[in-house]
Amino acid sequence: MIKLEAINKSYQQGKSAVHILHDINLNISEGELVAIMGQSGSGKSTLINIIGFLDDQFEGNYFYNDLPIHDYKRSQFSKLRNSNVGFVFQNFKLINNLTVQENVGLPLLYAGEKRTNIKKRVTEVLQQVGLPGLEKELPKNLSGGQQQRVSIARAIITHPQFLIADEPTGALDSQTSAEIIALFKQLNKQRNTTIIMVTHDEKVCRQATRLIQILDGRIISDEKVV
Template sequence: MIELKNINKSYIQGPNSYHILHDINLKIEQGEFLAIMGQSGSGKSTLINIIGFLDDQFEGTYYYYDHPIHEYTRAQFSSLRNRNVGFVFQNFKLIQNVSIAENVALPLLYAGEKRAVIKERVAQVLEAVGLKGYETQLPKNLSGGQQQRVSIARAIVTRPKFLIADEPTGALDSETSKEIMALFKRLNKENNTTIIIVTHDPNVGAQADRLVHILDGRLTEDQTHRQSKGG
């Protein structure tokens, strides 16, 4: 599904150049549940920006379903991102003064879907994340765990090929974190959705089928915890 070969990334700041990623080689199969673990400043956020088609300024090759993404234009990157990737963030990024249903519907509205389709799809994903009946609630009235469920519903409503979750349990207590991880596992197993979780928490990383460590912009370990579902 995803194949990165010799990916390098540098930032220019004034007269200085900072080499962030060093010769990254990584393959991700359809249906994998992968965690990328590293401390702050390790390069993990830079790496997922490239994987998630947010950053097209890098050296090396990126093949997505055998298509040479590294040759694509910025407009093609944007189109790929909108059609293929769902994002889940640590701080939920919900619009606080509109309803849960409206928050979840946003990606479909941007995509120009018909209202009947949007209503049906929103109902489906809210039920999938355990929030059936919460359609008219406002985010500010929900717990942190419930708000993260809303953000997951919003990420999967377009039926993306893969999800990127950036520290999705970082703002949650340990019990709620377990619930959110269980939800990710269920989505991965039932829908065969490829899930890439970025974390600095070993407890979160250990729950993925595969754990990749990044340190100082280099991949240092690649561990498989359970038999990969392949693809």
């Protein structure tokens, strides 16, 4: 599904260029649960920005379902991102003055879906993530684990081809983290959703089916997790 060939990424700092990613070659198949692990500054966030169609300024080839994404214009990246990727963040990124229903339904609202259909779909995904009946609650009234489940519901409401989870358990205690990872595994198994997690947590990595380690902008290991 995702194929990266000799991906390089540099940033300009003053008169010099800083090389962030070095010749990244990576294949991710549909239905995989992948963990990407690396130190701060290793390039992992830059890598997932490219994978998630957030960054179109890179060298090399990116094929998504055999489509040559590296040849696409910025407007095409936006369309790809909106229809194919769901994002889950460490700090949840919920809008505090909107209800759970409004937060979860935002992607469908932006897509022009009818409000009656949005309401029905929100109810369905909240059931899937274990939050039935919380449509009218505000995020501030929820625990951290519940807020992360809301963000996951928002990420999957459009039936994305894959999820990118950036430190999804970073703000949670160990028990809640385990519950969120169990939810990811359930989505992966039951819906065959491809999930790419960025994490520092070795316990989280061991729950994936594949672990990719990155250091100084290079993939230093790529192995199946037993």
